[in-house]
Amino acid sequence: MISSKMNKLNVAVIVISLSRGGAERSTGTISKILENLGHSVTLISIIDENEFEHGGEYYALGSTKNYKTVFGRKISKFLDAYQLFQKINFDVVIDGRTRPLFLKELIFNNLIFKNIPVVRIMHNSYLPQSFPKLKWQARYLYKNDSLIAVSKKAQQIVEDTYGFDNVRTINYPVSQKKIVESAQAELNILETNYVLFYGRFDNESKNLLFLLEAYSMSKLSELGIPLILVGKGPDKPTIENKIKELNLIYHVIFKNYTPNPMPYVKKALFTVMTSNFEGFPMTLIESLTLGTPVVTLDFISGPSEIIETGVNGILVTTKTTKAFSLALNKMVEDVEFYNKCVQGTFESIKYFDNFYIAKKWETLLNEL
Numbered sequence: 023m024i025s026s027k028m029n030k031l032n033v034a035v036i037v038i039s040l041s042r043g044g045a046e047r048s049t050g051t052i053s054k055i056l057e058n059l060g061h062s063v064t065l066i067s068i069i070d071e072n073e074f075e076h077g078g079e080y081y082a083l084g085s086t087k088n089y090k091t092v093f094g095r096k097i098s099k100f101l102d103a104y105q106l107f108q109k110i111n112f113d114v115v116i117d118g119r120t121r122p123l124f125l126k127e128l129i130f131n132n133l134i135f136k137n138i139p140v141v142r143i144m145h146n147s148y149l150p151q152s153f154p155k156l157k158w159q160a161r162y163l164y165k166n167d168s169l170i171a172v173s174k175k176a177q178q179i180v181e182d183t184y185g186f187d188n189v190r191t192i193n194y195p196v197s198q199k200k201i202v203e204s205a206q207a208e209l210n211i212l213e214t215n216y217v218l219f220y221g222r223f224d225n226e227s228k229n230l231l232f233l234l235e236a237y238s239m240s241k242l243s244e245l246g247i248p249l250i251l252v253g254k255g256p257d258k259p260t261i262e263n264k265i266k267e268l269n270l271i272y273h274v275i276f277k278n279y280t281p282n283p284m285p286y287v288k289k290a291l292f293t294v295m296t297s298n299f300e301g302f303p304m305t306l307i308e309s310l311t312l313g314t315p316v317v318t319l320d321f322i323s324g325p326s327e328i329i330e331t332g333v334n335g336i337l338v339t340t341k342t343t344k345a346f347s348l349a350l351n352k353m354v355e356d357v358e359f360y361n362k363c364v365q366g367t368f369e370s371i372k373y374f375d376n377f378y379i380a381k382k383w384e385t386l387l388n389e390l
Contacts, residue, residue, distance in 0.1 A: 031061045031113040041073035044304040045145040048194040049118035050076035115140045124154035141168045146301030147176040147323035172302035175323040195379040205284040218290035220283045223255030233296040236346035243273040254279035288312040315363035333366040
């Protein structure tokens with residue numbers, strides 16, 4: 023039994039990078055929580071992108087080496103990780119990577135993580151990102167690990183699929199104080215009312231073409247309420263073409279990616295989310311923290327645990343552009359309904375704050 027109150031642990035927190043998206047940002051926040059609990063933290067990043075806040079010492083694998091081939095880069099990073107784990111006697115590993123390849127994870131388990139308790143974070147309910155293809159491979163690799171789902175629905179899916187009894191839900195940590203402070207930064211923001219999407223321009227996961235179609239069917243453009251898209255990603259050209267196809271070039275506005283989109287969120291009428299899958303969508307909590315309601319599809323994991331129609335936004339349970347467009351209309355036409363949603367934002371997310379999430383991580387470490 024390890025007590026984080028009595029023993030200072032050497033904790034390795036592994037992440038693909040400290041940029042790009044909510045999963046990476048949240049893993050950085052987890053490292054800060056562990057440091058604040060009194061542990062010695064080394065945050066190990068596979069890719070040297072250090073943009074988000076984190077706790078402990080930052081270590082990027084292979085950052086000082088030059089690679090001639092992709093294979094050479096991978097081998098070099100692996101050897102770097104091996105040497106680091108030989109140098110530092112870690113007491114526990116918090117693994118925030120994607121883990122779809124059986125052989126790769128088998129090597130990690132037997133050469134790098136050997137005899138160290140491992141906690142695996144599953145960032146969403148899309149199982150191929152967290153587990154190898156065959157069920158027996160997943161059961162073999164992770165039967166002795168602690169598995170962390172970031173939503174109750176994701177936990178249920180993992181338990182039903184693999185029969186694991188070592189899964190628990192710990193939502194992504196959110197510093198509500200930090201969000202409020204970040205929203206005070208100055209950005210070039212429209213003075214008019216607008217609706218906001220912010221995140222990665224990846225249509226497979228974010229379903230942005232659906233959002234554009236629903237927006238075009240709604241009354242928002244007629245009412246002079248533009249849709250602002252803040253972010254970056256591989257599907258921006260596809261999104262631009264869809265905007266032209268729907269004759270929305272004067273109604274949909276791109277804003278460059280920023281690591282701090284909170285000023286946009288604070289001044290939006292409401293934020294929107296149409297994802298096909300997420301884990302625990304941080305953007306929902308961030309939006310509500312700033313008093314901004316949300317209109318979201320009820321996709322597989324996350325929204326139904328946060329958004330309640332008429333309380334803090336609208337949870338669209340029918341996945342059609344018509345249903346989503348009607349929800350958009352409701353938020354701008356029914357003033358009484360909208361104001362009630364604004365008033366319910368803060369109370370609805372108080373238990374997602376870092377203070378409560380830290381207690382769950384402390385309990386987990388005590389049980390290892």
